[in-house]
Amino acid sequence: MPKLLSLRAGLGSVLFWSVISAAFIGPGTVTTCAMAGSRFGLQLLWALTFSTIGTVILQEAAARVTIASGLSLGELLTKAYGIRVRWLMVTLFGAVALGCAAYEAGNILGAVSGLALLTSLSPQLLTLLIGLLSMALLWKGSTQSIANILGIIVFSMGIAFAYVAISASPNGVDLAKAMVVPSIPPDGQVLVIGLIGTTIVPYNLFLGSGIGQKQTLAEMRWGIGLAVLIGGLISMAILVSGTLVSGEFSFQTVAQTLSLRIGSWAGSLFGFGLFAAGFTSCLTAPLAAAVTAKSLLGWSETSMPYRIVWLAVMLIGLLFGLLGVKPVPVIILAQAANGLLLPVVTIFLFIAVNNKTLLPAQYRNSLWQNLAMLLVVAVTAFLGLRNVWLALQ
Incomplete structure (x- = not known):
């Protein structure tokens, strides 16, 4: 009987932490992964392996800090540095909120694009339905119930893309090699940065530390490890599916190519997967902004400012979705802001998870955890500066 209870707790934790996978698998991830597969085959698959491992390392550290101290990442920073970093708290929240607002338009448009491949309803009506449903779930649901809903949708989306990827019949040896051997083909650097940056998302660290207080260390590690791994495998399945596509890239092209080469069901599954990616991110982007406000500014989940944020x-x-307009200038600004945000947050997380004053010894980083985290911090710092440079260009 205890084993059954432990299994239930483990599966429940995986479902709960699937909110992290739902947050990083959005229309942008679908586009980036499918485009990488279309242009370069399996050559960039290793970037998803690295980013999946990096996400597990950072999310586990953020949640471990919260479980050990009872404080979210933002609260811990405030306690450690006091009002001296109040300006930084406000700046971090502003950067996260800006990024979430900018990308929310893309999430809604992505979900609508997926449904448009499956139905003949007008884009405006689909946009309105998706927006209203998302607002109803956020208004009524707790973070626990929302996480469970997102987990179910993410798993369904994973099955859809995995089925398409298996149908693409990739060579097993080439697939295994591409997952672990780094390779950057000519003109592939931007997509490598995109694949890593779309998986290691800075606001997910605040989201993860803000929702994991009530879990045990074992439940958290089991949940984050498997949930993020599943999310990484879904991203890899999307990239493998993209290898079937050639020519000019668009959602319609992907659906048509899959339908012609595999069967009409494949195009429909892609449409469902795109909708699921967009819809889950429609919920997680506003939720992440609100949880970040709670963490950095001290607002409770029941307060009006918290609800006003999301x-x-x-x-x-x-x-923007109803207008059919992509907020390009805002997205460029958000890229620059999040480019600076990612290394700053990871550096503060590294300091926090080694803090001898606030954390007991068993919760602090070991030597190998520090080395692994330093590698991720170095790469994210490079990505942040690179993203800022690209945004300025």
């Missing part, structure tokens, strides 16, 4: 993010995305 409502504002949702309404901005809905407005």
Whole structure:
């Protein structure tokens, strides 16, 4: 009987932490992974292996800090540095909120694009339905129930893309080699950065540390490890599916190519997967902004400012979605802001997880954890500076 209870707790934890996978698997991930597969075959698959491992390392550290101290990452920073970093807290929240609002439009448009491949309803009606459903779930649901809903959708999406990827019949030896051997073909650097940057997302660290207080260390590690691994495998399946596509890249092209080469069901599954990616991110982007506000600014989940944050993010995305306009200037600014945000957050997380004053010895990083985290911090710092440079260009 105890084993059954332990199994249930483990599966429940995986489902709960699937909110992290739902947050990083959005239309941008689908586009980047499918485009990487279309242009370079399996050559960039290793970047997803690295980013999946990096995400597990950072998310586990953020959640471990919260479980050990009872404080979210933002609260821990405030306690450690006091009002001296209040300006930094506000700046970090502003950068996260800006990024969430900018990308929410893309999430809604991505979900609509997926449904448009499956139905003949007008884009405006689909946008309105998705926006209203998302707002209803965020208004009524707790983070636990929302996480469970997202987990179910992510797993369904994973099955869809895995089925398409298996149908592409990749060579097993080439697949295994591409997963672990780094290779950057000519003109592939930007997509490598995109594949890593779309998986290791800075606001997920605040989201993860803000929702994991009530779990044990074992449940958290089991949940994050498997949930992020599943998310990484879904991203890899999307990349493998993209190897079937040639010519000019678009969602319609991908669906048509899959339908012609595998069967009409493959195009429909891609449409469902794109919708699922967009819809889950429609929920997680506003939720991440609100949880970040709670963590950095001390607002409770029941407070009106907390709800105003996620409502504002949702309404901005809905407005751009109804207008059919992509907020390119805002997205460019958000890329620059998040480019600076990612290394700053990871460096603060590294300091926090080694803090002898706030954390007991058993919760602090071991030597190998520090080495692994330093590698991820170095890479994310490079990505951040690179993203800023690209945004300025």
